Amino acid sequence: MVFSWWGYVKCRRxxxxxxxxxxxxxxxxxxxxxxxxxxxxxxxxxxxxxxRADVEPLEQLQRYLTDDALKSTxxxxxxxxxxxxxxxxxxxxxxxxxxxxxxxxxxxxxxxSRNEWENGLADRIASSVTIFFYALLxxxxxxxxxxxxxxxxxxxxxxxxxxxxxxxxxxxxxxxxDYVAEHxxxxxxxxxxxxxxxxxIGGEAHTVIWxxxxxxxxxxxxxxxxxxRLTELGLKQDTAFACLFDFLYRPTDQVVQALRPYxxxxxxxxxxxxxxxxxVGDWQLVNSSRYIIHPQNHPWLFQHFFDCAADIEExxxxxxxxxxxxxxxxxxxxxxxxxxxxxxxxxWYLLTDMLEVRLAFKRKYPNRVLxxxxxxxxxxxxxxxxxxxxFVQAVGELWAFSLTDYHIITKKSGFxxxxxxxxxxxxxxxxxxxxxxxxxxxxxxxxxAFDNRKVVTMWQRPRQCGREFADSLDFVCSDFTGI
Numbered sequence: 353m354v355f356s357w358w359g360y361v362k363c364r365r366x367x368x369x370x371x372x373x374x375x376x377x378x379x380x381x382x383x384x385x386x387x388x389x390x391x392x393x394x395x396x397x398x399x400x401x402x403x404r405a406d407v408e409p410l411e412q413l414q415r416y417l418t419d420d421a422l423k424s425t426x427x428x429x430x431x432x433x434x435x436x437x438x439x440x441x442x443x444x445x446x447x448x449x450x451x452x453x454x455x456x457x458x459x460x461x462x463x464x465s466r467n468e469w470e471n472g473l474a475d476r477i478a479s480s481v482t483i484f485f486y487a488l489l490x491x492x493x494x495x496x497x498x499x500x501x502x503x504x505x506x507x508x509x510x511x512x513x514x515x516x517x518x519x520x521x522x523x524x525x526x527x528x529x530d531y532v533a534e535h536x537x538x539x540x541x542x543x544x545x546x547x548x549x550x551x552x553i554g555g556e557a558h559t560v561i562w563x564x565x566x567x568x569x570x571x572x573x574x575x576x577x578x579x580x581r582l583t584e585l586g587l588k589q590d591t592a593f594a595c596l597f598d599f600l601y602r603p604t605d606q607v608v609q610a611l612r613p614y615x616x617x618x619x620x621x622x623x624x625x626x627x628x629x630x631x632v633g634d635w636q637l638v639n640s641s642r643y644i645i646h647p648q649n650h651p652w653l654f655q656h657f658f659d660c661a662a663d664i665e666e667x668x669x670x671x672x673x674x675x676x677x678x679x680x681x682x683x684x685x686x687x688x689x690x691x692x693x694x695x696x697x698x699x700w701y702l703l704t705d706m707l708e709v710r711l712a713f714k715r716k717y718p719n720r721v722l723x724x725x726x727x728x729x730x731x732x733x734x735x736x737x738x739x740x741x742x743f744v745q746a747v748g749e750l751w752a753f754s755l756t757d758y759h760i761i762t763k764k765s766g767f768x769x770x771x772x773x774x775x776x777x778x779x780x781x782x783x784x785x786x787x788x789x790x791x792x793x794x795x796x797x798x799x800x801a802f803d804n805r806k807v808v809t810m811w812q813r814p815r816q817c818g819r820e821f822a823d824s825l826d827f828v829c830s831d832f833t834g835i
Contacts, residue, residue, distance in 0.1 A: 422612075422615060426603075426608065430598050431774065435595060436586065437586065437591070441599055447491060448513045452514075460558065460560070461487035461492040461493070461495075461562065462483075462497055462560070462562065463484075463561075463562045464497040464517075464561055464562065464563055465497070466563075467500065471532070472766070473743075473750065474750065474765075475566075475766050475833050477508075478834070478835060479564045479565050479833075481567065482569050483564060484515075485545075485572065486545075486550060486553070486562075489550055490551055490553070495516065496515050498517070501740075502740045502743040506604060507604055507606060507743065507744055507748075508600075508607070508747055508751070510602065513599075525557050525558040526558065526560075527559070527560045528563070529560060531564045538566055544568075548575075549577035567835045570773075570825065570829035571830070573592070590776065590825055594754075594775070603751050611748045614722055617699045618699065618722070622695055622697065623698065623699045624664075624668045625698075625756040625758070626699065626700050627701045627761075627771065628661055628700055629704070629753065629768030630657055630702070630703070630704035631705055632705050632706045651708065651709050651713065658716075661720075661758075663816070664818070668695065700721045701722045701723070701753065701755075703723075703768065705729055710727065711725050724745065724749070727742075728741050728745060753768060754771045754774035754775040757777070758783070759783065760783045760785060761782060762785055763831060769831070772828070779819070779822075780822035780823070782823050782828050783822055784827070784828065784831070786815075
Protein backbone atom coordinates (compact mmCIF):
# COMPACT_ATOMS: atom_id res chain seq x y z
CA MET A 353 0.00 0.00 0.00
CA VAL A 354 1.21 3.52 -0.79
CA PHE A 355 1.52 5.64 2.33
CA SER A 356 -1.21 8.31 2.51
CA TRP A 357 0.00 11.60 3.95
CA TRP A 358 -3.59 12.87 4.30
CA GLY A 359 -4.59 9.72 6.16
CA TYR A 360 -1.65 10.27 8.49
CA VAL A 361 -2.67 13.89 9.14
CA LYS A 362 -6.27 12.89 9.88
CA CYS A 363 -5.03 10.24 12.28
CA ARG A 364 -2.85 12.80 14.07
CA ARG A 365 -5.74 15.21 14.40
CA UNK A 366 -8.05 12.53 15.73
CA UNK A 367 -5.74 11.04 18.34
CA UNK A 368 -4.55 14.43 19.57
CA UNK A 369 -8.06 15.81 19.73
CA UNK A 370 -9.68 12.79 21.32
CA UNK A 371 -7.52 11.72 24.19
CA UNK A 372 -3.72 11.67 23.88
CA UNK A 373 -2.99 15.32 24.72
CA UNK A 374 -5.84 15.66 27.18
CA UNK A 375 -4.46 16.83 30.51
CA UNK A 376 -0.81 17.07 29.41
CA UNK A 377 0.70 20.46 30.16
CA UNK A 378 4.50 20.19 30.21
CA UNK A 379 6.38 20.84 26.98
CA UNK A 380 8.42 17.65 27.39
CA UNK A 381 5.28 15.60 27.91
CA UNK A 382 3.67 17.14 24.86
CA UNK A 383 6.72 16.40 22.70
CA UNK A 384 6.89 12.79 23.88
CA UNK A 385 3.21 12.24 23.24
CA UNK A 386 3.46 13.88 19.83
CA UNK A 387 6.24 11.46 18.94
CA UNK A 388 4.18 8.53 20.23
CA UNK A 389 1.17 9.76 18.26
CA UNK A 390 3.23 10.07 15.09
CA UNK A 391 4.51 6.51 15.48
CA UNK A 392 1.03 5.04 15.99
CA UNK A 393 -0.49 7.02 13.13
CA UNK A 394 2.28 6.06 10.75
CA UNK A 395 1.88 2.40 11.70
CA UNK A 396 -1.90 2.47 11.46
CA UNK A 397 -1.95 4.26 8.15
CA UNK A 398 0.81 2.21 6.62
CA UNK A 399 -0.94 -1.05 7.49
CA UNK A 400 -3.74 -0.15 5.12
CA UNK A 401 -6.64 -0.69 7.49
CA UNK A 402 -8.77 1.68 5.46
CA UNK A 403 -8.04 -0.22 2.26
CA ARG A 404 -9.38 -3.74 2.71
CA ALA A 405 -9.57 -4.69 -0.96
CA ASP A 406 -8.40 -8.21 -0.21
CA VAL A 407 -11.41 -8.88 2.03
CA GLU A 408 -14.13 -10.91 0.38
CA PRO A 409 -17.25 -9.15 -0.90
CA LEU A 410 -20.22 -9.22 1.46
CA GLU A 411 -22.18 -11.50 -0.85
CA GLN A 412 -19.55 -14.25 -0.51
CA LEU A 413 -19.74 -14.41 3.28
CA GLN A 414 -22.95 -16.42 3.38
CA ARG A 415 -21.28 -19.67 2.37
CA TYR A 416 -19.40 -19.70 5.70
CA LEU A 417 -22.58 -19.82 7.80
CA THR A 418 -24.49 -23.09 7.73
CA ASP A 419 -28.14 -23.20 8.73
CA ASP A 420 -27.29 -24.78 12.09
CA ALA A 421 -24.59 -22.20 12.78
CA LEU A 422 -26.97 -19.43 11.74
CA LYS A 423 -29.66 -20.62 14.13
CA SER A 424 -27.18 -20.92 16.99
CA THR A 425 -25.72 -17.48 16.33
CA UNK A 426 -29.17 -15.87 16.20
CA UNK A 427 -30.07 -17.52 19.51
CA UNK A 428 -26.97 -16.06 21.11
CA UNK A 429 -27.97 -12.59 19.93
CA UNK A 430 -31.42 -12.62 21.55
CA UNK A 431 -31.39 -9.99 24.34
CA UNK A 432 -32.64 -12.34 27.08
CA UNK A 433 -29.75 -14.70 26.25
CA UNK A 434 -27.03 -12.04 26.35
CA UNK A 435 -28.27 -9.41 28.82
CA UNK A 436 -29.14 -9.37 32.50
CA UNK A 437 -32.92 -9.23 32.15
CA UNK A 438 -33.88 -10.70 35.52
CA UNK A 439 -35.69 -13.90 36.49
CA UNK A 440 -39.20 -12.76 35.54
CA UNK A 441 -39.46 -14.39 32.05
CA UNK A 442 -40.04 -17.93 33.32
CA UNK A 443 -42.14 -16.80 36.28
CA UNK A 444 -44.40 -14.64 34.15
CA UNK A 445 -44.74 -17.35 31.49
CA UNK A 446 -46.12 -19.71 34.16
CA UNK A 447 -48.55 -17.05 35.41
CA UNK A 448 -49.70 -16.33 31.86
CA UNK A 449 -50.43 -20.00 31.19
CA UNK A 450 -52.26 -20.34 34.51
CA UNK A 451 -54.50 -17.35 33.77
CA UNK A 452 -55.39 -18.64 30.31
CA UNK A 453 -56.10 -22.09 31.73
CA UNK A 454 -58.31 -20.71 34.52
CA UNK A 455 -55.91 -21.75 37.27
CA UNK A 456 -55.23 -18.15 38.35
CA UNK A 457 -57.28 -14.97 38.79
CA UNK A 458 -58.69 -13.83 35.47
CA UNK A 459 -56.82 -10.58 34.87
CA UNK A 460 -55.91 -9.48 31.36
CA UNK A 461 -54.18 -6.58 29.63
CA UNK A 462 -55.04 -6.38 25.94
CA UNK A 463 -53.63 -3.99 23.37
CA UNK A 464 -55.81 -3.41 20.35
CA SER A 465 -54.52 -2.14 16.99
CA ARG A 466 -56.99 -1.09 14.33
CA ASN A 467 -56.31 -0.25 10.71
CA GLU A 468 -58.29 2.99 10.85
CA TRP A 469 -55.78 4.40 13.34
CA GLU A 470 -53.10 4.05 10.64
CA ASN A 471 -50.25 3.54 13.07
CA GLY A 472 -47.37 1.73 11.43
CA LEU A 473 -45.48 -1.41 12.35
CA ALA A 474 -42.86 0.23 14.59
CA ASP A 475 -45.43 2.26 16.54
CA ARG A 476 -47.54 -0.85 17.07
CA ILE A 477 -44.57 -2.90 18.22
CA ALA A 478 -43.26 -0.22 20.60
CA SER A 479 -46.66 0.47 22.16
CA SER A 480 -47.40 -3.25 22.55
CA VAL A 481 -44.12 -3.70 24.43
CA THR A 482 -45.24 -0.88 26.72
CA ILE A 483 -48.61 -2.51 27.42
CA PHE A 484 -46.86 -5.81 28.09
CA PHE A 485 -44.71 -3.88 30.56
CA TYR A 486 -47.96 -2.81 32.25
CA ALA A 487 -49.21 -6.42 32.25
CA LEU A 488 -45.98 -7.62 33.86
CA LEU A 489 -46.18 -5.01 36.61
CA UNK A 490 -49.85 -5.75 37.36
CA UNK A 491 -49.76 -9.56 37.06
CA UNK A 492 -52.11 -9.65 34.09
CA UNK A 493 -52.00 -11.94 31.08
CA UNK A 494 -50.93 -9.95 28.04
CA UNK A 495 -52.73 -10.42 24.73
CA UNK A 496 -52.54 -8.62 21.40
CA UNK A 497 -55.70 -7.93 19.40
CA UNK A 498 -53.90 -7.31 16.11
CA UNK A 499 -55.79 -6.12 13.07
CA UNK A 500 -53.88 -5.93 9.83
CA UNK A 501 -53.63 -7.31 6.34
CA UNK A 502 -51.20 -9.96 7.55
CA UNK A 503 -50.47 -11.92 10.73
CA UNK A 504 -47.91 -10.59 13.17
CA UNK A 505 -47.62 -13.99 14.87
CA UNK A 506 -46.51 -15.55 11.58
CA UNK A 507 -43.47 -13.26 11.54
CA UNK A 508 -42.75 -12.44 15.18
CA UNK A 509 -43.85 -14.76 17.96
CA UNK A 510 -42.84 -15.70 21.47
CA UNK A 511 -40.85 -18.61 22.84
CA UNK A 512 -42.54 -18.02 26.19
CA UNK A 513 -46.26 -17.24 25.80
CA UNK A 514 -49.06 -17.25 23.25
CA UNK A 515 -50.13 -13.60 23.24
CA UNK A 516 -52.72 -13.91 20.44
CA UNK A 517 -56.17 -12.58 21.29
CA UNK A 518 -58.79 -15.03 20.07
CA UNK A 519 -61.88 -12.86 20.35
CA UNK A 520 -63.26 -14.22 23.60
CA UNK A 521 -65.86 -12.15 25.47
CA UNK A 522 -64.08 -9.92 27.95
CA UNK A 523 -67.26 -9.59 30.02
CA UNK A 524 -68.64 -6.64 31.92
CA UNK A 525 -65.62 -6.08 34.16
CA UNK A 526 -63.69 -4.29 31.44
CA UNK A 527 -61.94 -0.92 31.29
CA UNK A 528 -60.96 0.63 27.96
CA UNK A 529 -57.98 3.01 27.91
CA ASP A 530 -58.28 5.00 24.69
CA TYR A 531 -54.98 6.74 24.00
CA VAL A 532 -54.29 6.74 20.29
CA ALA A 533 -52.52 9.87 19.08
CA GLU A 534 -55.49 11.26 17.17
CA HIS A 535 -57.34 11.76 20.46
CA UNK A 536 -54.61 14.13 21.66
CA UNK A 537 -54.28 12.75 25.18
CA UNK A 538 -50.65 11.67 25.07
CA UNK A 539 -49.68 13.57 28.23
CA UNK A 540 -52.24 11.70 30.33
CA UNK A 541 -51.08 8.38 28.90
CA UNK A 542 -47.44 9.18 29.70
CA UNK A 543 -48.35 10.25 33.24
CA UNK A 544 -49.55 6.71 33.99
CA UNK A 545 -46.04 5.39 33.39
CA UNK A 546 -43.90 8.30 34.56
CA UNK A 547 -45.78 9.88 37.48
CA UNK A 548 -48.59 7.67 38.78
CA UNK A 549 -48.49 4.28 40.45
CA UNK A 550 -49.03 2.19 37.35
CA UNK A 551 -49.78 -0.92 39.37
CA UNK A 552 -53.13 0.60 40.41
CA ILE A 553 -54.20 1.61 36.89
CA GLY A 554 -57.14 -0.58 35.92
CA GLY A 555 -58.11 -1.23 39.52
CA GLU A 556 -60.21 -4.33 40.00
CA ALA A 557 -61.26 -4.61 36.36
CA HIS A 558 -60.68 -8.12 35.09
CA THR A 559 -59.71 -6.85 31.65
CA VAL A 560 -58.00 -3.60 30.65
CA ILE A 561 -58.07 -2.90 26.91
CA TRP A 562 -55.57 -0.36 25.65
CA UNK A 563 -55.80 1.67 22.45
CA UNK A 564 -52.30 3.12 22.24
CA UNK A 565 -49.59 4.06 19.78
CA UNK A 566 -46.95 5.51 22.10
CA UNK A 567 -44.23 3.83 24.13
CA UNK A 568 -43.20 4.72 27.66
CA UNK A 569 -40.95 1.97 29.02
CA UNK A 570 -37.70 3.92 29.29
CA UNK A 571 -39.01 6.90 31.25
CA UNK A 572 -41.06 4.67 33.57
CA UNK A 573 -37.77 4.00 35.35
CA UNK A 574 -37.89 7.61 36.58
CA UNK A 575 -41.21 6.91 38.33
CA UNK A 576 -40.62 6.70 42.11
CA UNK A 577 -43.70 4.49 42.53
CA UNK A 578 -42.13 1.76 40.37
CA UNK A 579 -38.51 1.69 41.53
CA UNK A 580 -38.90 -1.13 44.05
CA ARG A 581 -40.97 -3.31 41.70
CA LEU A 582 -38.53 -2.83 38.82
CA THR A 583 -35.61 -3.70 41.07
CA GLU A 584 -37.39 -6.88 42.17
CA LEU A 585 -37.92 -7.85 38.54
CA GLY A 586 -34.26 -7.24 37.71
CA LEU A 587 -34.99 -4.87 34.84
CA LYS A 588 -32.61 -2.02 33.98
CA GLN A 589 -33.50 1.20 32.26
CA ASP A 590 -31.16 0.97 29.28
CA THR A 591 -31.96 -2.67 28.45
CA ALA A 592 -35.56 -3.16 29.64
CA PHE A 593 -37.14 -2.44 26.26
CA ALA A 594 -34.88 -5.01 24.59
CA CYS A 595 -35.68 -7.65 27.23
CA LEU A 596 -39.43 -7.08 26.98
CA PHE A 597 -39.34 -7.07 23.18
CA ASP A 598 -37.38 -10.31 23.11
CA PHE A 599 -39.87 -11.99 25.44
CA LEU A 600 -42.72 -11.20 23.02
CA TYR A 601 -41.11 -11.11 19.60
CA ARG A 602 -38.57 -13.40 18.01
CA PRO A 603 -38.33 -13.81 14.24
CA THR A 604 -39.94 -16.90 12.77
CA ASP A 605 -38.22 -19.15 10.25
CA GLN A 606 -40.10 -17.32 7.50
CA VAL A 607 -38.43 -14.04 8.46
CA VAL A 608 -35.00 -15.58 8.97
CA GLN A 609 -35.09 -17.21 5.54
CA ALA A 610 -36.16 -13.95 3.92
CA LEU A 611 -33.12 -12.27 5.49
CA ARG A 612 -30.79 -15.22 4.85
CA PRO A 613 -28.60 -13.49 2.23
CA TYR A 614 -27.81 -10.62 4.60
CA UNK A 615 -27.40 -12.34 7.96
CA UNK A 616 -23.82 -13.64 7.53
CA UNK A 617 -22.56 -10.08 7.13
CA UNK A 618 -24.74 -8.78 9.97
CA UNK A 619 -23.55 -11.56 12.28
CA UNK A 620 -19.89 -11.35 11.25
CA UNK A 621 -17.85 -10.74 14.44
CA UNK A 622 -14.98 -9.26 12.40
CA UNK A 623 -17.09 -6.52 10.84
CA UNK A 624 -18.01 -3.04 11.99
CA UNK A 625 -21.75 -2.99 11.32
CA UNK A 626 -23.44 0.39 10.90
CA UNK A 627 -27.20 0.60 10.45
CA UNK A 628 -28.61 3.47 8.39
CA UNK A 629 -32.36 4.13 8.48
CA UNK A 630 -33.77 6.77 6.14
CA UNK A 631 -37.48 7.43 6.36
CA VAL A 632 -38.68 9.52 3.45
CA GLY A 633 -42.29 9.39 4.64
CA ASP A 634 -45.50 7.38 4.63
CA TRP A 635 -47.05 9.72 2.10
CA GLN A 636 -44.75 8.62 -0.71
CA LEU A 637 -45.65 4.97 -0.11
CA VAL A 638 -49.37 5.66 -0.39
CA ASN A 639 -49.85 8.48 -2.91
CA SER A 640 -46.71 10.29 -3.99
CA SER A 641 -48.30 11.61 -7.19
CA ARG A 642 -49.92 14.43 -5.24
CA TYR A 643 -46.59 16.03 -4.40
CA ILE A 644 -44.39 18.28 -6.49
CA ILE A 645 -41.04 17.32 -4.95
CA HIS A 646 -39.89 13.76 -5.70
CA PRO A 647 -36.85 12.72 -3.65
CA GLN A 648 -36.28 9.66 -5.82
CA ASN A 649 -34.92 12.10 -8.39
CA HIS A 650 -32.52 13.66 -5.88
CA PRO A 651 -30.75 10.92 -3.88
CA TRP A 652 -27.94 13.37 -3.05
CA LEU A 653 -30.34 14.87 -0.50
CA PHE A 654 -29.58 11.88 1.72
CA GLN A 655 -25.77 11.96 1.47
CA HIS A 656 -25.32 13.21 5.04
CA PHE A 657 -26.57 9.87 6.40
CA PHE A 658 -23.64 8.17 4.67
CA ASP A 659 -21.15 10.85 5.65
CA CYS A 660 -22.10 10.05 9.23
CA ALA A 661 -21.51 6.34 8.59
CA ALA A 662 -18.08 7.10 7.12
CA ASP A 663 -17.11 9.04 10.25
CA ILE A 664 -18.22 6.19 12.51
CA GLU A 665 -16.35 3.63 10.42
CA GLU A 666 -13.17 5.68 10.34
CA UNK A 667 -13.16 6.09 14.10
CA UNK A 668 -13.97 2.42 14.74
CA UNK A 669 -11.04 1.24 12.61
CA UNK A 670 -8.78 3.89 14.04
CA UNK A 671 -9.47 2.96 17.67
CA UNK A 672 -9.10 -0.74 16.87
CA UNK A 673 -5.75 -0.08 15.22
CA UNK A 674 -4.52 2.01 18.14
CA UNK A 675 -5.51 -0.74 20.58
CA UNK A 676 -3.78 -3.34 18.42
CA UNK A 677 -0.57 -1.30 18.27
CA UNK A 678 -0.58 -0.66 21.99
CA UNK A 679 -1.16 -4.34 22.77
CA UNK A 680 1.60 -5.40 20.42
CA UNK A 681 4.15 -3.12 22.06
CA UNK A 682 3.06 -3.63 25.67
CA UNK A 683 5.03 -6.08 27.78
CA UNK A 684 3.65 -7.90 30.79
CA UNK A 685 6.00 -10.45 32.34
CA UNK A 686 8.00 -10.34 29.12
CA UNK A 687 4.95 -11.50 27.15
CA UNK A 688 2.95 -9.43 24.66
CA UNK A 689 -0.52 -8.50 25.86
CA UNK A 690 -3.37 -10.29 24.13
CA UNK A 691 -5.39 -8.09 21.79
CA UNK A 692 -8.76 -8.51 20.17
CA UNK A 693 -8.42 -8.91 16.41
CA UNK A 694 -9.10 -5.66 14.56
CA UNK A 695 -12.16 -5.55 12.30
CA UNK A 696 -11.63 -6.69 8.72
CA UNK A 697 -14.53 -5.02 7.00
CA UNK A 698 -17.31 -2.48 7.35
CA UNK A 699 -20.98 -3.12 6.64
CA TRP A 700 -23.50 -0.33 6.16
CA TYR A 701 -26.92 -1.92 6.48
CA LEU A 702 -29.41 0.36 4.76
CA LEU A 703 -33.13 0.60 5.49
CA THR A 704 -35.25 3.09 3.62
CA ASP A 705 -38.80 3.32 2.38
CA MET A 706 -37.76 4.45 -1.11
CA LEU A 707 -36.36 1.90 -3.55
CA GLU A 708 -34.56 4.54 -5.63
CA VAL A 709 -32.52 5.58 -2.61
CA ARG A 710 -31.56 1.95 -1.97
CA LEU A 711 -30.39 1.55 -5.55
CA ALA A 712 -28.52 4.86 -5.71
CA PHE A 713 -26.39 4.26 -2.63
CA LYS A 714 -25.78 0.61 -3.40
CA ARG A 715 -24.27 1.81 -6.67
CA LYS A 716 -22.25 4.50 -4.92
CA TYR A 717 -20.89 2.27 -2.13
CA PRO A 718 -20.94 -1.27 -3.58
CA ASN A 719 -18.42 -2.65 -1.07
CA ARG A 720 -20.07 -1.07 1.95
CA VAL A 721 -23.85 -0.91 1.55
CA LEU A 722 -25.81 -4.05 2.40
CA UNK A 723 -29.39 -3.63 1.24
CA UNK A 724 -32.26 -5.55 -0.30
CA UNK A 725 -32.49 -3.75 -3.62
CA UNK A 726 -35.29 -6.03 -4.80
CA UNK A 727 -37.58 -5.17 -1.90
CA UNK A 728 -41.31 -4.74 -2.30
CA UNK A 729 -41.77 -1.63 -0.16
CA UNK A 730 -45.28 -0.88 1.10
CA UNK A 731 -46.86 0.67 4.17
CA UNK A 732 -48.15 -2.41 5.92
CA UNK A 733 -51.25 -0.61 7.26
CA UNK A 734 -52.01 2.44 5.14
CA UNK A 735 -51.49 0.64 1.84
CA UNK A 736 -54.65 -1.40 1.39
CA UNK A 737 -52.90 -3.57 -1.20
CA UNK A 738 -50.01 -4.47 1.11
CA UNK A 739 -48.82 -8.04 0.56
CA UNK A 740 -47.55 -10.66 2.95
CA UNK A 741 -44.15 -10.47 1.25
CA UNK A 742 -43.80 -6.76 2.00
CA PHE A 743 -44.84 -7.34 5.61
CA VAL A 744 -42.26 -10.09 6.09
CA GLN A 745 -39.69 -7.75 4.56
CA ALA A 746 -40.58 -4.91 6.94
CA VAL A 747 -40.56 -7.12 10.03
CA GLY A 748 -37.29 -8.73 9.01
CA GLU A 749 -35.53 -5.44 8.40
CA LEU A 750 -36.74 -4.00 11.71
CA TRP A 751 -35.30 -7.01 13.54
CA ALA A 752 -32.10 -7.19 11.47
CA PHE A 753 -31.38 -3.53 12.21
CA SER A 754 -30.86 -4.56 15.84
CA LEU A 755 -27.90 -6.72 14.79
CA THR A 756 -25.78 -3.72 13.82
CA ASP A 757 -23.26 -2.05 16.15
CA TYR A 758 -24.11 1.59 15.45
CA HIS A 759 -27.43 3.09 14.40
CA ILE A 760 -28.02 6.18 12.28
CA ILE A 761 -31.74 6.88 12.48
CA THR A 762 -34.24 9.40 11.16
CA LYS A 763 -35.79 11.80 13.64
CA LYS A 764 -39.59 11.59 13.83
CA SER A 765 -39.54 7.92 12.91
CA GLY A 766 -39.94 4.90 15.15
CA PHE A 767 -38.71 2.22 12.75
CA UNK A 768 -34.99 2.67 13.23
CA UNK A 769 -35.35 3.58 16.88
CA UNK A 770 -37.06 0.30 17.79
CA UNK A 771 -34.29 -1.75 16.18
CA UNK A 772 -31.61 0.40 17.78
CA UNK A 773 -33.12 0.00 21.25
CA UNK A 774 -33.52 -3.75 20.83
CA UNK A 775 -29.79 -3.96 20.12
CA UNK A 776 -29.18 -2.73 23.70
CA UNK A 777 -25.52 -1.85 23.30
CA UNK A 778 -23.57 -1.09 26.45
CA UNK A 779 -22.17 2.10 24.92
CA UNK A 780 -23.73 5.08 23.17
CA UNK A 781 -24.47 4.00 19.62
CA UNK A 782 -27.39 6.01 18.21
CA UNK A 783 -27.06 9.03 15.92
CA UNK A 784 -30.23 10.92 15.05
CA UNK A 785 -30.40 12.75 11.73
CA UNK A 786 -32.80 15.68 11.71
CA UNK A 787 -35.05 15.28 8.74
CA UNK A 788 -38.00 17.70 8.34
CA UNK A 789 -40.36 15.54 6.32
CA UNK A 790 -42.46 18.58 5.50
CA UNK A 791 -39.86 19.33 2.82
CA UNK A 792 -41.57 16.73 0.65
CA UNK A 793 -45.03 16.93 2.20
CA UNK A 794 -45.97 19.71 -0.18
CA UNK A 795 -49.16 19.56 -2.16
CA UNK A 796 -49.37 20.42 -5.84
CA UNK A 797 -50.07 23.82 -7.34
CA UNK A 798 -52.40 24.85 -4.51
CA UNK A 799 -49.89 24.11 -1.76
CA UNK A 800 -47.00 26.13 -0.36
CA ALA A 801 -44.05 26.79 -2.61
CA PHE A 802 -40.74 25.05 -2.12
CA ASP A 803 -38.84 28.30 -1.61
CA ASN A 804 -37.43 27.94 1.85
CA ARG A 805 -33.80 27.07 1.31
CA LYS A 806 -33.22 27.37 5.06
CA VAL A 807 -35.24 24.19 5.53
CA VAL A 808 -33.05 22.26 3.11
CA THR A 809 -29.91 23.72 4.67
CA MET A 810 -31.07 22.65 8.13
CA TRP A 811 -31.90 19.21 6.83
CA GLN A 812 -28.48 18.69 5.31
CA ARG A 813 -26.54 20.28 8.13
CA PRO A 814 -23.82 17.75 8.96
CA ARG A 815 -23.61 16.39 12.48
CA GLN A 816 -20.60 15.02 14.28
CA CYS A 817 -20.76 11.25 14.34
CA GLY A 818 -17.82 10.03 16.38
CA ARG A 819 -18.59 7.82 19.36
CA GLU A 820 -18.38 10.69 21.83
CA PHE A 821 -21.07 12.55 19.86
CA ALA A 822 -23.68 9.78 19.93
CA ASP A 823 -27.10 10.72 21.28
CA SER A 824 -28.04 9.96 24.87
CA LEU A 825 -30.80 7.42 25.46
CA ASP A 826 -32.76 10.12 27.30
CA PHE A 827 -32.85 12.13 24.09
CA VAL A 828 -33.63 9.17 21.83
CA CYS A 829 -36.42 7.84 24.04
CA SER A 830 -38.07 11.25 24.43
CA ASP A 831 -38.40 11.84 20.71
CA PHE A 832 -41.55 11.24 18.66
CA THR A 833 -43.56 8.29 20.02
CA GLY A 834 -41.06 7.35 22.73
CA ILE A 835 -39.69 3.93 23.66
